Amino acid sequence: MKTHQVLILCTGNSARSIFGEYLLRAKGKGRFAVRSAGAHPTGRVHPLAVRVLRERYDLDASDARSKSWDEFKGEKIDFVITVCDSAREACPIWPGQPVVAHWGSPDPAAVKGTEEEQYRFFVNVASQIARRVELFCAFPDDKLTPLAVQDIGRQFRMEGEAGFAR
Structure with a gap:
């Protein structure tokens, strides 16, 4: 079985992108070698992201780190998935013609409010990404076409996002 190289990109x-990395790594069960990076990394993983992964998905992301996509320049990547619009627009060209898809989600780190309100928003974004990851993992290798992978990003929109069906 081929292990697909996946890079999940965001701005910070x-x-x-941390949600995507850890959820796909767990759900893919070795089928995908997953990493994440940012166009302008913040230098720290948001503590609520680590908490959501631990409490909701039983995943330990205590070793996660915020890093630049420059670390992966020149590497062979099979799938590049952007999870924010800024990363999509600034996404560099990757060697080997990987499948590039956009699975945009709202930025939970930008949400203001009480810690509980912020936490709920982090949970909602993680849930959206988890559903997309599950769909991605459901495809057999021969069906992981550019169109199929790109279409996943149009699935599972959150309330308030463009195109959200009520």
């Missing part, structure tokens, strides 16, 4: 690499 502090929450959304």
Whole structure:
């Protein structure tokens, strides 16, 4: 079985791309070698992202770190998935013509409010990403086409996002 190289990109690499990295690594069960990075990494993983992964998904992300996508320049990547619009627009060209898909989610780190309100928003974003990851993992290798992977990003929109069906 081939292990697919996946890079999940965001701007800060502090929450959304971390969710994608840890959820896909767990759900993919060795089928995907997953890493995440940011265009302008914050230098720290948001503590609520680590908490959500631990409490909701029983995943230990205490070793997660916010890093630049420059660390992966020149590497062979099979799938590049952007999870924020800024990363999508600034995404560099990767060698080997990987499948590039956009699975945009709102930025939980930008949400203001009480810690409980912020936590709920982090949970909602993680849930959206988890559903997309589950769909991605459900495809057999021969069906992981560019169109199929790109279409996953149009699935599971959150209330308030463009195109959200009520």
